[in-house]
Amino acid sequence: MKAKVFVTLKPGVLDPQGKAIEHALGGLGFDGVNEVRQGKVIELDLAAEDEAKAESEVEAMCRKLLANTVIENYRIEIEA
């Protein structure tokens, strides 16, 4: 079973990587860009066969390792 975790910075948290991309896009002539934020996708290939079990496992992984919940939000997508 495959799972995807999307980890993004909470609104209000400074994102220097996003700002760097924004400036680089401006420098390349892309004008209509108001804001850029960068996050992470983590793709997991899990042995679990049960969707509910996989989701609760990935949820635990997020809280313990994958996301820093002080400054980051995460969203989990399970693919059968």
Add this chain to the structure above:
Amino acid sequence: MKAKVFVTLKPGVLDPQGKAIEHALGGLGFDGVNEVRQGKVIELDLAAEDEAKAESEVEAMCRKLLANTVIENYRIEIEA
């Protein structure tokens, strides 16, 4: 108009960050993890109002800056 770009390593390209996460999850007692790959999400806030125009603009951004198409795939999602 908002756009999301998902940049992931092509299959076969070594992913040391993903491997590091895999080992760390194993160390924390999460056993049923076969593989982990890490990618990027880039969230863009665009001035463009037209969906087709926004998509072609983001496509150009991907080719010029956001993705290294030699080793990375990208997927674009436009949100109205």
